[in-house]
Amino acid sequence: MMAAHPTRGLDETVHQRHRLGILTITSEADSADFGYLRDALELTAGNLSRHLTVLEEAGLVQVWKGYEGKRPRTWVKITADGRAALTTEIAALTELVRRHDAKTPT
Amino acid sequence: MSSDDTTPGEGSAQADAPRTMLSEVRRLRSEARTTRHAYWLPLVLFGLVIAGSAPFYVEPTHSSGFTAIGGAAFPGFSPLLGGQPAVIVYWLLAIGAGLYATSLWYRRHGRRVGLMTPARGFVIAGLIAGALVLVLPTVQFLPGDLTIRGTLPFLIIAAALWVLARAERSAALAVIAAVFTGTALLASLYNVENVLFRLGWTPTGAQWRLTTLPNILLPALVLLVSGAGAYVAQRRPRMVAA
Numbered sequence: 001m002m003a004a005h006p007t008r009g010l011d012e013t014v015h016q017r018h019r020l021g022i023l024t025i026t027s028e029a030d031s032a033d034f035g036y037l038r039d040a041l042e043l044t045a046g047n048l049s050r051h052l053t054v055l056e057e058a059g060l061v062q063v064w065k066g067y068e069g070k071r072p073r074t075w076v077k078i079t080a081d082g083r084a085a086l087t088t089e090i091a092a093l094t095e096l097v098r099r100h101d102a103k104t105p106t
Numbered sequence: 107m108s109s110d111d112t113t114p115g116e117g118s119a120q121a122d123a124p125r126t127m128l129s130e131v132r133r134l135r136s137e138a139r140t141t142r143h144a145y146w147l148p149l150v151l152f153g154l155v156i157a158g159s160a161p162f163y164v165e166p167t168h169s170s171g172f173t174a175i176g177g178a179a180f181p182g183f184s185p186l187l188g189g190q191p192a193v194i195v196y197w198l199l200a201i202g203a204g205l206y207a208t209s210l211w212y213r214r215h216g217r218r219v220g221l222m223t224p225a226r227g228f229v230i231a232g233l234i235a236g237a238l239v240l241v242l243p244t245v246q247f248l249p250g251d252l253t254i255r256g257t258l259p260f261l262i263i264a265a266a267l268w269v270l271a272r273a274e275r276s277a278a279l280a281v282i283a284a285v286f287t288g289t290a291l292l293a294s295l296y297n298v299e300n301v302l303f304r305l306g307w308t309p310t311g312a313q314w315r316l317t318t319l320p321n322i323l324l325p326a327l328v329l330l331v332s333g334a335g336a337y338v339a340q341r342r343p344r345m346v347a348a
């Protein structure tokens with residue numbers, strides 16, 4: 001029996017490159033600041049908010065707002081489902097590259 | 107980087123898209139780790155804590171090396187027979203304060219750079235290691251040799267550094283933790299002054315009282331030098347970013 005094609009492991013919510021970036025960064029920390037994500041991914045605040053909403057609705061991240069003195073700050077934390085989805089996505093991407101390299105004549 | 111959505115089937119037809127995405131994942135991961143790294147301070151802090159304990163290890167009278175086993179209440183925390191209350195209090199307070207200061211440091215650093223490090227595990231590991239080191243020798247679980255020189259607190263610090271290396275996801279800190287653990291075990295099991303004797307150090311008179319200090323100062327030196335190196339390395343990317 002043939003193994004499933006790696007594209008079957010790609011999830012539309014996670015596969016979008018900015019959302020993949022958000023999950024990658026938040027998986028590297030306990031929580032990430034909205035400003036850090038915006039700068040690292042070179043997104044506008046509105047664009048980042050839109051991607052965060054998609055991820056939050058999918059249960060892949062948690063978003064909460066707080067204050068540091070008088071300055072409002074928004075923090076993002078990856079969930080266990082988010083970590084699992086990220087692992088699956090990276091495995092699928094790695095497998096796609098491996099298959100392509102195996103087919104390419106040297 | 108485009109902000110257009112990409113459906114799973116589109117980009118995956120070619121290998122370039124997944125390759126680019128994996129490369130981007132690696133870049134973001136590397137940047138996040140570099141930004142998060144702040145372990146120079148705990149290294150310097152615990153290096154100073156160990157160096158600060160040196161006066162407690164000066165021999166009160168002339169002898170060749172450590173004189174006897176640790177204190178009755180906390181074997182392994184004191185170099186002298188019967189235990190010195192002052193050194194035991196010093197270690198308990200210094201390690202507790204060091205763990206607390208480190209957790210505050212990571213919270214402050216996390217707020218400043220926008221990425222929080224899960225440093226709670228570091229404090230918990232230090233407290234658990236401290237509790238084990240306090241309890242195990244009293245029930246004879248540890249070989250006596252480890253408690254003879256009163257340097258068991260070094261092993262608490264070593265355990266905490268391993269947890270910190272994991273929290274920081276830092277291979278460099280794991281190497282430092284490994285070197286420090288080796289040095290801490292050496293200081294607990296061997297009279298380091300013997301090495302200095304072989305290198306030509308011949309203590310005379312009152313200098314004999316200082317012959318126990320290499321066991322204390324060598325692990326302190328490992329942390330202080332590593333901390334200074336980490337400070338330079340961790341400061342550079344932020345200076346470039348600024």
